[in-house]
Amino acid sequence: MTPPGAPDLTDLPDLPELACYGLAGHSATPHDLLAEVALAEHLGLGSVFLSERFNVKDAGVMAGAAAAASSRIGIATAATNHNTRHPLVTATMATTMHRLSGGRYALGLGRGFDVLFDLMGIRRVTGAQIEDAVGILRTLWSGGSVAGHEGPSGSYPYLNQDSSFDERIPVLMMAIGEKTLQLAGRVADGVVLHTFMSEATVRRAVEVVRNAAADAGRDPHAVRVWSVLATVTDDVPEELRLRKLVGRLATYLQGYGEVLVRTNGWDLADLERFRTDDLVVGYPGAFDAVGTVEDLTHLRDHVLPAEWLAASATGTAADCAERITDQLDAGADSVVLHGATPTELAPVIEAWRAIRPDDRGLDNLPANPGWMTA
Numbered sequence: 001m002t003p004p005g006a007p008d009l010t011d012l013p014d015l016p017e018l019a020c021y022g023l024a025g026h027s028a029t030p031h032d033l034l035a036e037v038a039l040a041e042h043l044g045l046g047s048v049f050l051s052e053r054f055n056v057k058d059a060g061v062m063a064g065a066a067a068a069a070s071s072r073i074g075i076a077t078a079a080t081n082h083n084t085r086h087p088l089v090t091a092t093m094a095t096t097m098h099r100l101s102g103g104r105y106a107l108g109l110g111r112g113f114d115v116l117f118d119l120m121g122i123r124r125v126t127g128a129q130i131e132d133a134v135g136i137l138r139t140l141w142s143g144g145s146v147a148g149h150e151g152p153s154g155s156y157p158y159l160n161q162d163s164s165f166d167e168r169i170p171v172l173m174m175a176i177g178e179k180t181l182q183l184a185g186r187v188a189d190g191v192v193l194h195t196f197m198s199e200a201t202v203r204r205a206v207e208v209v210r211n212a213a214a215d216a217g218r219d220p221h222a223v224r225v226w227s228v229l230a231t232v233t234d235d236v237p238e239e240l241r242l243r244k245l246v247g248r249l250a251t252y253l254q255g256y257g258e259v260l261v262r263t264n265g266w267d268l269a270d271l272e273r274f275r276t277d278d279l280v281v282g283y284p285g286a287f288d289a290v291g292t293v294e295d296l297t298h299l300r301d302h303v304l305p306a307e308w309l310a311a312s313a314t315g316t317a318a319d320c321a322e323r324i325t326d327q328l329d330a331g332a333d334s335v336v337l338h339g340a341t342p343t344e345l346a347p348v349i350e351a352w353r354a355i356r357p358d359d360r361g362l363d364n365l366p367a368n369p370g371w372m373t374a
């Protein structure tokens with residue numbers, strides 16, 4: 001069914017290599033997700049990614065809503081954290097979503113924020129914990145039991161879902177730094193890179209993932225790698241453009257700036273200049289949530305290097321479509337168009353269809369964003 005006001009795209013194929021985020025950024029109206037997912041599917045986007053926040057963006061609720069509002073589009077939790085739910089609860093969420101969506105769901109896990117976990121009173125996430133937790137989930141999904149488990153992710157006397165289970169649910173891992181990229185290559189079915197990575201960084205990250213998979217005895221090309229490209233066309237109003245680009249990058253720098261800067265090979269002196277800027281010191285919230293036009297303009301014009309903000313897709317819809325090609329040329333298998341609603345992405349998707357290559361096997365990618373092959 002064509003959403004009200006949307007163009008008729010009935011005869012156009014889906015684009016499994018592209019995804020968007022649902023409720024991109026902060027949202028006080030989760031009901032908007034229903035219309036966003038319906039439009040994203042109608043436009044042909046292959047997947048919708050759902051980023052959890054501890055307010056009105058619960059991963060399980062959003063994923064269920066996305067499944068109910070769609071019939072073809074892939075659905076990814078990208079990301080939640082293994083330490084905020086009991087593993088049996090996470091396993092149950094995933095199996096429920098797997099069956100509810102007809103196999104379109106992928107569970108995405110990430111490291112999260114150490115400071116937030118400290119404030120919440122729960123353990124910080126480590127790579128060993130993630131690997132252990134993934135092993136537990138896969139055992140449960142395969143119908144097995146976990147008995148007398150003592151591992152990095154916790155102590156579990158006995159866990160079991162259903163001995164008849166044989167669920168094929170992919171695990172995505174969000175990764176920035178080299179150690180997490182290596183971990184993802186060893187254990188994950190798919191990898192989601194971080195926003196504001198340069199093409200050179202994307203290329204290096206893909207190589208790290210593939211090498212780690214090969215070293216673990218896995219097919220290095222069976223791991224699906226998603227780049228995440230902040231996409232903001234000139235059609236977006238200036239205040240919103242500032243929030244989606246400057247505000248989003250500044251928020252990442254507030255939370256884990258050193259990891260992102262080191263990964264990109266950027267100058268740490270520029271990060272220190274950001275951190276010690278009079279505006280940034282003691283700022284009362286995340287820049288992408290509460291930053292004013294004046295605040296964000298100051299960061300853009302006087303604090304953040306232009307090179308850092310250039311690791312995004314901006315300009316006309318055609319310009320943004322060309323940047324998708326850049327991500328694929330850097331080795332990514334698929335691209336998440338980040339920070340934009342399906343309505344904002346419609347002209348970019350149209351422009352991409354005009355230049356989409358026929359020789360990359362993109363049509364062979366499965367709808368489930370966690371799988372490389374069907």
